[in-house]
Amino acid sequence: MLLQQLINGLTLGGVYALIALGYTMVYGILELINFAHGEIYMLGAYLGIIFLAFFTAAGLTATSLPIALFLTVLLTIIFCSAYGFAMEKTAYKPLRNAPRLSPLISAIGVSIFLQNYVMLTQGATDKVFPYKFSSAGFQFLNVNMTYLQAIIIAVSALLMLLLHLFIQKTRIGKAMRATAQDKTMASLVGINVDIIISATFVIGAGLAAVAGIMVAAYYGLVNYYIGYIAGIKAFTAAVLGGIGSIPGAMLGGIVLGLVESIGAAYISSEYKDAYAFIILIIILLIKPSGILGKTAEEKV
Amino acid sequence: MFVLEVSNLTKRFGGIRAVEDVGFKIRDNSIVSIIGPNGAGKTTLFNCLTGITRPTKGNILFTDKYISKLPPHKTAEMGIARTFQNIRLFSEMTVMENVMVSQHARVRYGLMSAIMKNNGFRKKEQTIREKAFEYLELVGLEEYAGDIADSLPYGSQRRLEIARAMATEPKLILLDEPTAGMNPAETSEVMTLIKKIRELGKTILLIEHDMRLVMGISNWIVVLDHGVKIAEGRPDDIKNDPLVIEAYLGREMSH
Amino acid sequence: MKGNRLIVIPLFAALLLLPFKGIQAAVIMFITVSAGLMLISFLRKYRIPEGFNKIKAGLQIITENSSIKNSIIPLMMIAFLVSPIFLKDYYLDVLIISGIYILLALGLNIIVGFAGLLNLGFAAYYAIGAYAYAIANTKFGLGFWPSLPLSAMFAAIAGLIVAVPALRLRGDYLAIVTLGFGEIVRLVLNNWDSLTNGPNGITEIAPPSLFGFSLGKLQHYYYIVFVFVLLSVFIIRRVELSRIGRAWKAIRENEIAASSTGINATKYKLYAFIFGTFWAGIAGILFAAKMRFVSPESFTFMESVLMLSMVILGGIGNIYGVVAGAFILALLPEVLRGVHDYRMLILGIGLVLLMLFRPQGLWGGHYRRNKKCSS
Numbered sequence: 004m005l006l007q008q009l010i011n012g013l014t015l016g017g018v019y020a021l022i023a024l025g026y027t028m029v030y031g032i033l034e035l036i037n038f039a040h041g042e043i044y045m046l047g048a049y050l051g052i053i054f055l056a057f058f059t060a061a062g063l064t065a066t067s068l069p070i071a072l073f074l075t076v077l078l079t080i081i082f083c084s085a086y087g088f089a090m091e092k093t094a095y096k097p098l099r100n101a102p103r104l105s106p107l108i109s110a111i112g113v114s115i116f117l118q119n120y121v122m123l124t125q126g127a128t129d130k131v132f133p134y135k136f137s138s139a140g141f142q143f144l145n146v147n148m149t150y151l152q153a154i155i156i157a158v159s160a161l162l163m164l165l166l167h168l169f170i171q172k173t174r175i176g177k178a179m180r181a182t183a184q185d186k187t188m189a190s191l192v193g194i195n196v197d198i199i200i201s202a203t204f205v206i207g208a209g210l211a212a213v214a215g216i217m218v219a220a221y222y223g224l225v226n227y228y229i230g231y232i233a234g235i236k237a238f239t240a241a242v243l244g245g246i247g248s249i250p251g252a253m254l255g256g257i258v259l260g261l262v263e264s265i266g267a268a269y270i271s272s273e274y275k276d277a278y279a280f281i282i283l284i285i286i287l288l289i290k291p292s293g294i295l296g297k298t299a300e301e302k303v
Numbered sequence: 304m305f306v307l308e309v310s311n312l313t314k315r316f317g318g319i320r321a322v323e324d325v326g327f328k329i330r331d332n333s334i335v336s337i338i339g340p341n342g343a344g345k346t347t348l349f350n351c352l353t354g355i356t357r358p359t360k361g362n363i364l365f366t367d368k369y370i371s372k373l374p375p376h377k378t379a380e381m382g383i384a385r386t387f388q389n390i391r392l393f394s395e396m397t398v399m400e401n402v403m404v405s406q407h408a409r410v411r412y413g414l415m416s417a418i419m420k421n422n423g424f425r426k427k428e429q430t431i432r433e434k435a436f437e438y439l440e441l442v443g444l445e446e447y448a449g450d451i452a453d454s455l456p457y458g459s460q461r462r463l464e465i466a467r468a469m470a471t472e473p474k475l476i477l478l479d480e481p482t483a484g485m486n487p488a489e490t491s492e493v494m495t496l497i498k499k500i501r502e503l504g505k506t507i508l509l510i511e512h513d514m515r516l517v518m519g520i521s522n523w524i525v526v527l528d529h530g531v532k533i534a535e536g537r538p539d540d541i542k543n544d545p546l547v548i549e550a551y552l553g554r555e556m557s558h
Numbered sequence: 559m560k561g562n563r564l565i566v567i568p569l570f571a572a573l574l575l576l577p578f579k580g581i582q583a584a585v586i587m588f589i590t591v592s593a594g595l596m597l598i599s600f601l602r603k604y605r606i607p608e609g610f611n612k613i614k615a616g617l618q619i620i621t622e623n624s625s626i627k628n629s630i631i632p633l634m635m636i637a638f639l640v641s642p643i644f645l646k647d648y649y650l651d652v653l654i655i656s657g658i659y660i661l662l663a664l665g666l667n668i669i670v671g672f673a674g675l676l677n678l679g680f681a682a683y684y685a686i687g688a689y690a691y692a693i694a695n696t697k698f699g700l701g702f703w704p705s706l707p708l709s710a711m712f713a714a715i716a717g718l719i720v721a722v723p724a725l726r727l728r729g730d731y732l733a734i735v736t737l738g739f740g741e742i743v744r745l746v747l748n749n750w751d752s753l754t755n756g757p758n759g760i761t762e763i764a765p766p767s768l769f770g771f772s773l774g775k776l777q778h779y780y781y782i783v784f785v786f787v788l789l790s791v792f793i794i795r796r797v798e799l800s801r802i803g804r805a806w807k808a809i810r811e812n813e814i815a816a817s818s819t820g821i822n823a824t825k826y827k828l829y830a831f832i833f834g835t836f837w838a839g840i841a842g843i844l845f846a847a848k849m850r851f852v853s854p855e856s857f858t859f860m861e862s863v864l865m866l867s868m869v870i871l872g873g874i875g876n877i878y879g880v881v882a883g884a885f886i887l888a889l890l891p892e893v894l895r896g897v898h899d900y901r902m903l904i905l906g907i908g909l910v911l912l913m914l915f916r917p918q919g920l921w922g923g924h925y926r927r928n929k930k931c932s933s
Contacts, residue, residue: 036730053577082577089570093563094910098917103729104676105917108870111863112909119903124578231859235741238734273749280738287731288723353818379820393811396804404808407801408820417800418793424800431801471819 007146008264014152014221016260017159021214022237023244023252024166025087025207031183031247032203033099038110039090041234042117043083043208047215048225049121049130050079056133064134079216080209087208088201096200114231122227129224136220155217162210163253170249175202183247232276236263239283245293254294305364306331306475306506307352312361312371314347314530321347323530324361329475329508329523334501336509336517338541339527340550345510346388348527349477352508353385354378366474380408384473386464388480388510394453398444398463401452402435405470409434435470442466442496458489465496475506482513494520518542526550564599568592638784642777650776654848656888657783658841663868663884664790664877665837670866671875672803673830674810675725676733679740680865683713683835685747685857687842692760692852693753702766702847706840713839714832716743721831725824740862747854759853763846779848786844787881790837795877797833806830807875860902867909873919882921 022044029037058064058071094113098106140149170176182189182199190196218233219225240259244251259279267275286293307329314322322344329335337345350356352363354375363371370378384405393401410431416424439445442462447455452463461481468476478497482490494516501507511517517524517538524541526534528550534541541547572588642650666680687709694700694708724735747754754760765774766782773782797803805826808816817823846852864887872883887905894901912919 034730036734050577082573085573086570089566089573092566093570094914097563097914101913101917104870104874105913107676107730107733108866109910109913111866112906112913114906115860115863115902115909116906119900119906120574121578123899123903235734235737239738242731242734274745277742277745280742283738284723284735287727287735291727291731355814355818374822375814375817376820376822379818385818387815391812391815393808393815395811396807400804400807403801404804404816404821405819407805410801412801414797414802417802418796420796428800467815467819 004268005265006144008268009261010146010148010152012261012264013257014155014260015264016240016257017156018214018218018221018256019233019237019240019259020253020256021159021162021210022233023240023256024163024249025211026234026238027241027244027246027249027252028179028183028203028207030241031249032179032186032200033095033106034103035095035106036110036238037095037204037207038107038234039094039113039117040207040211041230041232041237042114042121043087043090043230044211044215044218044233044237045121045225045227045230046086046117047079047083047212048219048229049125049215049227050082050212051075051216051219052130052132052225054078059133068134076213076216079212083208083212083215084205087204087211091201091204096197114234118227118230125227127227129226132219132223132225134220135223151221155221158213158217162213166206166210166249169206175199179203236276236279239279242283242293243286245295248293248295251293251295258294304331305329306366307508308362308364309352310362310364312348312351312363313359314344314351314356315359320530322351322358322527325527325530325532326361327525327532327535329506332501332504332506333522334497334507334509334520335523335525336511336521337525337527338511338514338517342529343527344530345527346479347530349385349479349508349510352378352477353383376408379471379473382472382474383477384468384471384475385477386461386468386479386481388483390457390460390464392452392460392463392467394451396452397448398439398450398452398455399432399435399448401463402438402466402470403431405438405467406431406434409472438466438470441469441499458485458492461485461493462496465493465500469500469505473505475508476500477508477510479510480512481509482511482516490516564592564595567595642780647776650780652889652892654776654779654783656885657780657787658845658848659865659868659888660787660881660884661783661790661837661841661844662865663872663880664794665834665841666865667869667875667877667880668794668806668834668837669830670869671880672798672806672810673827674806675827675830676729676736677834677862678733678737678859678866679720679743679862680736680835680838681857681859681861682736682740682743683716683838684842684845684861684865685743685852685854686716687713687839688846688852688856689747689754689760689842690839691843691846692763695763695846696760701764702843703768706843709843710836710839713842714836717831717835717838718828721828725827725831737859737862740857740859744854744857744859747857754854757854759851759855761851763850763852765850766847779844783844783848786840790840791877791881794837798877802826802829810875864905867905870909870919871912873921876919876921879919879921883919 022040025040025043026037029035029040054075055064055071058074064071090113094109095106098109136149136151138149140147141153170179178189178194178199179202181192181194182196186196218229236259237256240255241252242255243258244253244255259282262282263275263278266278305328309328310326312322312325313320325348337348339345347356351358351371354370354373354377358371361371362369365378365381365383368381370381373381393404410427412424412427436445436448439448442465444459444463444466447459452460455463465478465481481497482493485493490513497507497509497520509517509521521538524535524538525532526541526547533550534544534547536544568588568591571591572584575587576584641653662680662684666677669675669677690709690712691702691705694705700708720736720739724732727735748757765772766778767773773779805816805821808819808821809823809826813823845856868884868887869880870883871887872881873879891898891901894904
């Protein structure tokens with residue numbers, strides 16, 4: 004029973020971690036809570052359904068499921084990344100020097116807009132994922148891990164590894180870290196901060212898109228408001244691990260996923276959504292810098 | 304006799320020693336300057352004295368009371384006021400309001416008097432206004448009382464910070480580079496202002512880079528380098544102290 | 559408007575439409591948005607600043623000229639006082655709800671506008687005020703007037719409970735904790751069936767009564783809400799202009815400088831939370847008494863966002879601006895009745911546009927750019 008919950012929690016946690024990465028990367032560089040990030044994930048889920056339905060109608064799913072899935076994921080990532088890019092350019096970039104409240108409100112505005120946009124075009128009722136994955140899977144120690152769960156965990160782990168390598172090894176990745184540390188310094192040494200910020204949004208949106216498709220496939224159903232609650236939870240995960248810290252977001256996501264599924268199983272499933280907030284409040288009160296974050300004192 | 308007695312004061316940030324085992328005393332109604340190269344720990348020392356950061360070790364005795372564990376609003380209430388190296392005005396409030404805020408701990412009334420606007424409230428608000436205006440006159444900003452603080456030119460903003468500090472009615476006033484970024488004319492105005500403040504019976508502790516100003520008005524000088532006190536004394540002694548010349552003046556000159 | 563934004567925005571709109579509505583719709587969208595943007599940038603260049611400045615100058619004359627002010631305010635008072643006599647019930651209903659929102663926005667403005675502390679869960683205190691009366695009335699038979707201080711107190715205590723730990727946090731974190739608290743309150747209301755009756759809510763809440771007369775008619779509610787709005791404006795304005803209000807604003811502008819002038823910043827932030835949430839409690843009981851029904855659905859995150867939008871739209875920190883902002887946004891759904899479904903969509907775009915073009919709000923003064931939140 005506990006082991007089963009651990010597997011469920013790990014599946015959920017991987018998804019939270021993918022979304023949390025987008026929050027933490029943006030916050031690391033801009034100190035902005037990108038409120039609309041959860042909506043990118045929601046759009047990812049919807050786009051996944053739309054594209055896969057299109058390929059199903061075209062007959063591709065029947066002939067070759069992997070190709071259909073691959074194309075769906077690819078297209079969804081491209082579209083969501085474009086949304087992430089455009090969102091930053093239109094709603095945040097002009098406010099980069101504005102009081103801190105302004106970009107936050109702007110982000111809330113984008114979030115409301117995207118939610119309602121999807122509700123108006125796709126309807127307020129649940130949308131069904133066009134392919135049903137089998138519930139078969141690996142059996143061990145009396146627990147069942149479906150193939151889909153295994154795929155989700157594996158994909159999450161793989162993407163996190165890739166991101167880690169990207170940040171550590173590539174030029175853009177290093178420039179990102181430099182920008183997160185000190186924007187002015189970074190621009191002085193010749194880093195194009197605008198491009199780095201755009202890249203951050205594009206990567207974050209791409210990860211959220213994958214998370215969206217995986218959740219749509221896992222639950223089989225999506226709704227236009229899933230972005231808000233998942234977004235808040237992922238943000239919690241980011242804070243939990245230490246906002247601005249990429250390994251922190253990964254760790255935070257997994258911890259949150261585990262707490263949620265274990266809490267739902269052993270304490271109460273009605274308050275499932277409240278656990279994230281309770282953890283968030285507790286962690287902020289005990290160690291506001293998060294598990295892996297550093298404390299910084301304000302300069303006077 | 305002494306307004307402020309600092310002993311063994313130490314402040315470490317993680318492994319970095321910002322201030323190490325510093326001690327000095329300040330006589331009532333004197334002008335004391337703290338000098339030293341950048342990163343010597345001068346501002347950290349100010350932050351410790353005003354309670355913005357808590358010292359790692361050591362004692363601060365202000366008018367014979369220990370204050371090293373008090374928060375900033377308490378030290379202000381006891382009579383320590385300060386200005387900031389990077390100006391920290393209430394930018395969106397008027398010049399007058401900036402100074403009125405400083406009467407917070409001096410003239411008090413509660414929520415109910417404010418809502419009822421009773422006689423006590425009116426009298427007290429009147430007092431606050433009059434006092435605030437007095438301090439604006441002291442620094443020569445009374446004409447701009449109704450302007451938004453942020454709209455003032457740079458030099459006036461620095462003087463407004465001094466007025467705001469004075470309006471807390473302190474015994475000791477800490478000025479953190481009050482002439483930074485000023486032209487010679489403005490600098491000499493500030494110098495006159497500091498002397499005027501002293502004549503009002505206040506004690507002044509000054510962080511300053513302008514050596515002419517420091518040597519011209521200080522009664523006593525404390526020299527810090529890398530968080531350690533390397534010398535203290537009268538301006539003439541400091542001028543000729545080989546340690547100071549080597550550690551501070553020499554290095555600055557060679558630039 | 560920079561050149562690349564003229565391309566990025568229409569492209570964004572088109573890309574957004576493409577997977578959902580097909581190529582044709584996307585192309586149409588691209589052309590429409592491009593044309594719209596060009597029109598806007600053209601107008602901004604030649605007309606709007608002038609026009610806006612004229613309106614602003616006009617408003618300034620009204621607000622600064624005391625004789626005009628002195629004649630307009632009583633006229634408005636009289637208009638509001640007599641309107642129930644000839645207004646249809648429907649409009650009266652809208653005005654009552656607007657009044658309740660004004661109270662909420664004024665309360666939130668104390669926290670966000672005066673003290674500069676972002677709060678994204680203000681609906682929670684509104685809910686607590688409403689449920690306090692609903693439960694006190696239906697379970698314990700307590701009337702409206704004795705419940706009034708109770709509701710306000712419960713909301714203020716909740717404000718205090720959140721504020722004590724949360725105020726140690728920096729701006730954004732504080733916003734998230736308040737949001738989290740708002741969600742927790744809603745979840746509790748949804749799930750604590752024995753006390754709150756869960757998602758079905760509490761029905762048959764008694765209307766207020768006075769000396770044995772039931773005040774259950776719309777006209778009665780109208781006047782009750784009207785009195786509370788006047789009272790709140792009056793009281794909050796006086797507090798704003800006292801040492802308490804100055805302390806709040808000083809903390810908002812620069813907390814370190816404020817504490818160096820002798821202000822106990824933590825204490826005054828707590829005061830702001832208590833005083834602000836107090837009005838949310840009052841708004842809550844008025845809402846419960848007017849609707850005679852409460853359910854968790856009325857207290858969602860979107861409500862909190864709406865309240866914040868009201869504060870920001872009118873001009874953060876400015877009481878009269880906030881009243882106007884609340885009034886406009888509360889009336890907007892009625893004005894936009896024809897395009898009712900698009901209401902939230904428009905609100906979302908509106909918030910972004912407001913931040914881009916007038917971050918200080920319609921009536922806000924001089925919210926300086928290039929400044930970080932002080933908390």
